[in-house]
Every structure is written in C-alpha cells, then in structure tokens.
Amino acid sequence: DSGVTQTPKHLITATGQRVTLRCSPRSGDLSVYWYQQSLDQGLQFLIQYYNGEERAKGNILERFSAQQFPDLHSELNLSSLELGDSALYFCASSVESGQPNEKLFFGSGTQLSVL
Amino acid sequence: AQSVAQPEDQVNVAEGNPLTVKCTYSVSGNPYLFWYVQYPNRGLQFLLKYITGDNLVKGSYGFEAEFNKSQTSFHLKKPSALVSDSALYFCAVRSIPSGSARQLTFGSGTQLTVLP
Numbered sequence: 001d002s003g004v005t006q007t008p009k010h011l012i013t014a015t016g017q018r019v020t021l022r023c024s025p026r027s028g029d030l031s032v033y034w035y036q037q038s039l040d041q042g043l044q045f046l047i048q049y050y051n052g053e054e055r056a057k058g059n060i061l062e063r064f065s066a067q068q069f070p071d072l073h074s075e076l077n078l079s080s081l082e083l084g085d086s087a088l089y090f091c092a093s094s095v096e097s098g099q100p101n102e103k104l105f106f107g108s109g110t111q112l113s114v115l
Numbered sequence: 116a117q118s119v120a121q122p123e124d125q126v127n128v129a130e131g132n133p134l135t136v137k138c139t140y141s142v143s144g145n146p147y148l149f150w151y152v153q154y155p156n157r158g159l160q161f162l163l164k165y166i167t168g169d170n171l172v173k174g175s176y177g178f179e180a181e182f183n184k185s186q187t188s189f190h191l192k193k194p195s196a197l198v199s200d201s202a203l204y205f206c207a208v209r210s211i212p213s214g215s216a217r218q219l220t221f222g223s224g225t226q227l228t229v230l231p
Contacts, residue, residue, distance in 0.1 A: 106158030
C-alpha cells in the first residue's frame with residue numbers, strides 16, 4: 001500500500017457531464033501530481049500542486065481543472081466530458097523537498113468511462 | 116525538453132532466463148532516471164533510481180539497471196525472471212537544469228510476460 005488514496009475507483013458517466021476525482025496524499029507529503037493513462041497516449045502528466053499552489057502544468061485540457069486544499073487533499077475536475085477522456089487517472093504524491101532523486105508514490109487510480 | 120523511449124511494447128521471456136527491458140532518454144541537463152512497475156489494477160510502484168555514481172543500480176525484487184551515458188540508456192535487468200515479474204514497466208526521467216520543472220516524464224511502458 002502506497003499510502004495514497006484515490007476515490008472513486010471506478011466512474012461511469014455520459015458525454016457532456018462533469019466529474020470530480022479525489023486524492024489524499026501520503027501523510028507528510030506536500031506535493032500532489034495528476035497523471036492520465038490511456039492506451040494511445042500512455043502516461044501523461046497533467047498538473048502538480050505543492051502545498052496548495054499550482055507548481056507545474058503538463059498536457060492538461062482547459063476543460064480540466066484541479067486544486068489542492070489546506071488539508072493537502074486534491075481534486076481533479078473534468079467537465080464537458082468526451083469519449084476520449086475515458087482513461088485511468090492516477091494521483092501521486094511526494095515530499096517535494098526539492099531533491100531531484102525524490103520518488104513518487106502512486107494511488108491505485110480512478111478508472112473513468114465516458115459513454 | 117526531456118523524453119524517454121521504450122522501444123519494445125512487449126517482452127516475453129521464459130522463467131529462469133535473464134530479462135532486459137530497454138530504455139533510452141534525452142535530456143538537456145544531468146539525467147535522474149527511474150524505473151516503475153505497474154501490476155494489474157494497481158498504481159505504479161518505484162523499483163529503482165539512478166542519480167550519480169555507480170552505473171549499476173540495484174533495486175527492489177532483484178532488479179538492477181545499468182546507466183550508460185554514451186548510449187543515453189538505462190536498461191532494466193534481472194538475472195533470473197519469475198512468473199510474478201510479469202507486469203507493465205515504465206522508465207522515467209527527470210532533469211533539472213536551471214529553471215526547469217521537476218516533474219517526471221514517463222516512457223510508453225513495456226509489458227513484460229514471463230512464461231512458466
């Protein structure tokens with residue numbers, strides 16, 4: 001068990017809808033990362049938050065947004081969903097001490113199916 | 116920009132035989148290289164990392180990886196494969212030249228199947 005908790009594990013919704021994915025990082029970790037994993041795109045970095053502030057942005061669509069709350073949990077909001085948004089969404093956390101050798105701890109992911 | 120290439124989508128090996136999963140990278144600064152493993156219905160788990168020093172890095176579950184700067188490679192190896200090693204393996208790189216972001220860039224993954 002990595003200590004990173006993601007809910008829900010599975011989400012089935014329709015096109016045009018909006019969903020929220022939730023992530024609780026490991027105790028003591030200040031940084032949260034969101035990744036999207038799909039068969040055609042592989043593992044894509046979406047966005048990183050550190051102690052409540054956005055730190056880095058990757059291939060995140062404008063329809064997607066995220067935030068990190070004072071208790072350090074994070075939510076990824078996906079709106080105007082399209083069939084192509086169906087994927088496994090991972091959250092990862094790290095202490096983010098600034099050292100390049102830091103490793104990430106991943107949650108088990110949320111499988112999103114857009115029908 | 117930084118990138119990682121895993122040239123093989125699939126690697127099959129017989130149990131007890133040595134295995135190699137290939138990875139090459141491209142960075143503009145010093146590379147920090149990682150291997151992660153993903154078992155079915157699970158998140159990625161850290162296996163090992165290269166920062167500096169010895170080119171042969173030892174990690175979890177008997178895996179090791181060899182850093183080769185001239186070939187910009189970081190191949191994952193294990194002397195004797197187990198059926199339980201069957202999983203999806205990701206190589207990742209992080210480079211921190213001055214002012215760049217710190218997030219990891221992952222390769223496309225290699226599905227390792229160890230046959231009994």
